[in-house]
Amino acid sequence: MxxxxxxxxxxxxxxxxxxxxxxxxxxxxxxxxxxxxxxxxxxxxxxxxxxxxxxxxxxxxxxxxxxLLLPEENGDPIGDGAHEAVRGLIHRYPDRALLKITSVCPVYCRFCFRRASVGAGTEGVLDDAALDGAFAYLADHKEIWEVIVTGGDPLAVSPRRLAQVSRRLAALPHVKILRVHSRVPVLAPERVTPALTEALKSSGKTVYVAVHANHPRELTERARAACARLADAGIALVSQSVLLRGVNDDVDVLSALMRAFVETRIKPYYLHHGDLAPGTSHFRLSLAEGQALVRELLGRLSGLCQPIYVVDIPGGHGKAPVGPVYVSRQAQGWSVVDWRGIRHDYVDSLGQSREPQP
Structure with a gap:
């Protein structure tokens, strides 16, 4: 090459x-x-x-x-549009809102669930008028405890622009958590500069960065150093990965990825089932295949390394955990499956210690 x-x-x-x-x-x-x-x-x-x-x-x-486009695929597979309260701001869950400050990324994933709305030909950075509308909405909705900044890739914008967003969040006392979803620490680690770190911290909120990586080879020495710069600055790191055929649909690869996250001070968080984005069927596994892989992780990895396997329900109905089920109701108590796949009886008797009912 x-x-x-x-x-x-x-x-x-x-x-x-x-x-x-x-x-x-x-x-x-x-x-x-x-x-x-x-x-x-x-x-x-x-x-x-x-x-x-x-x-x-x-x-x-x-x-x-x-x-190849399948009938069930669409350009907005998780229903962003159905929950866009004002331009650039999505309010799907009661206590958190998603702020899309840019529609560009330093690198474009072929499986992206926003692939129809990011990149060339889009508006780029959210303009001031749209930001004003988004922050007016956030100010009016005191139930919003967490703001998730996304895009595109929000760490692809300049530290100056990111600091503007952070400072505006600082003026909202009911918002306690700032979460940023990004590929930048892994795929463009040179962008993780002191200016970027200070821009994130200027919100005065508790800051989390959700680091997206799908294969252990992405966590290079440079990527790990960039993550260390964030962690050393007091920014908490969690992971998000997508289960992808031909990339990480193997228990050894997934195990290595989750361990690499933990070694890099990144807590495994979400393992996403592939969304129904257009032209991505060659990446997707069945839910049964995904459940089998996640079940294998249970016995071989520390609890620190266990991600939550989730699927986004099409139409904007939110995420649902779809990991394997380990318990089932029996005539007397429960049946519980251990990490080896062996079933055990479990009785959850409450005994007679409680006060009698009148």
Whole structure:
């Protein structure tokens, strides 16, 4: 492969062909893919790709399979639009709201659930008028305890813009938690600068960064150092990953990923079932396959390493845990399955110690 200098991001199919990342014979189909969904592969990410079909290449290189659209897929698979209170602000759950401050990312994942609304041709950073509307809504809704800043990738914006958002959150005393979802610490770790860290902390809130990675090879020395800079600054780190065929649909890979998170001071949080985004069926597993993988994690990994396996219910109805079920009601008590798959009887008798009912 011929990878361009480290400051270059490849956005054209011709550049990917020249770098040896995609086959020239697929140019026509991939050009059609690029016309539908944004492509961006920084040279630093390209260097992690050993061949186009490896776990890193599958995540970021366009494929002709993206042209296959299934009837159940749609451009808004988790129902952002149904819960957009004002432009850029989604209020799906009572105590938290999602603020989309940008629609751009430093690198575009081929399985992105917002792939129809991010990247080239979008408005980029949320403008001041929209931010004013979003913060007016947040100020009026005192039940909102947590604001989740997302995009696009919110850490792709300038520290100055991020600090503006943080300072405006500081003026909302009922908001206690700022959570930021980002690929940047892993895939563009050079952006995690003291200015960015200070911008996050200027909110005065308890700050969490949800770090998105799907394969242990993404957690390079540079990525771990960037995460350490955040953690050392007092910012809590949690993980989010997507279960992807050909990337992490293997218990050994998932185990290595979850352990790598914990070693990097990132608490495993969400393992997402693949959303019904357009052109992503080649990535998705069945729920049964996902449950089987998560069941295998239980016996081999520390409790610190266990993620919550969730599916976003289409239509904007929110996340639901879909991990394997370990207990079932019996005629007398319960049946409980241990990590080896062996069933045991369990009786949850409350005894006779409680006061008698009148």
């Amino acid at each position: 011929t990878i361009p200098p480290s400051d270059r991001t490849m956005t054209a199919i011709e550049e990917l062909i020249a770098a040896g990342l995609v086959e020239s014979g697929a140019a026509a189909a991939l050009t059609e893919v690029a016309a539908r969904y944004s492509v961006a592969v920084p040279a630093s990410v390209a260097r992690l790709i050993s061949h186009p079909d490896d776990p890193i290449g599958r995540q970021f290189l366009p494929r002709a399979a993206e042209l």
